Amino acid sequence: MALEVGQIVEGKVTGITNFGAFIELPDGQTGLVHISEVAAEYVKDINQFLKQNDLVKVKVLNMDKGKIGLSIRQAQPRIERAPKQNNQNFEDKLAKFLRDSEERQSMLRRNADSKRGGRGGGRMPSM
Numbered sequence: 001m002a003l004e005v006g007q008i009v010e011g012k013v014t015g016i017t018n019f020g021a022f023i024e025l026p027d028g029q030t031g032l033v034h035i036s037e038v039a040a041e042y043v044k045d046i047n048q049f050l051k052q053n054d055l056v057k058v059k060v061l062n063m064d065k066g067k068i069g070l071s072i073r074q075a076q077p078r079i080e081r082a083p084k085q086n087n088q089n090f091e092d093k094l095a096k097f098l099r100d101s102e103e104r105q106s107m108l109r110r111n112a113d114s115k116r117g118g119r120g121g122g123r124m125p126s127m
Contacts, residue, residue: 003025003029003068008059008075009025010026011025012024012054012055013052014053015052020033020037021038023056023058023070058075059071
């Protein structure tokens with residue numbers, strides 16, 4: 001069976017390194033799954049996701065000069081998440097923004113006034 005880019009096949013983990021995992025493919029060739037292609041989430045330690053001799057589905061990303069780039073992440077079906085429903089209308093959002101903005105402005109004014117020594121309390125002229 002000849003491998004093609006984009007094809008999804010099952011392989012066996014034959015080696016794990018700090019930068020990825022080597023996968024033996026059905027035709028006897030070996031490819032590399034880079035650590036960034038192991039899971040959809042951030043992978044700090046690949047050993048938390050893969051073990052030696054695990055069977056995994058991989059997608060062939062590229063084939064270049066005998067090197068085969070693979071992805072476990074892209075071989076998994078995507079889960080589409082529905083956008084979060086926000087029941088506020090524009091006027092409610094605008095009112096909340098203005099309220100928050102006024103609070104921030106008053107806090108900034110109070111902070112600036114305290115650094116100046118209070119409201120209207122300039123320096124006393126020296127006599």
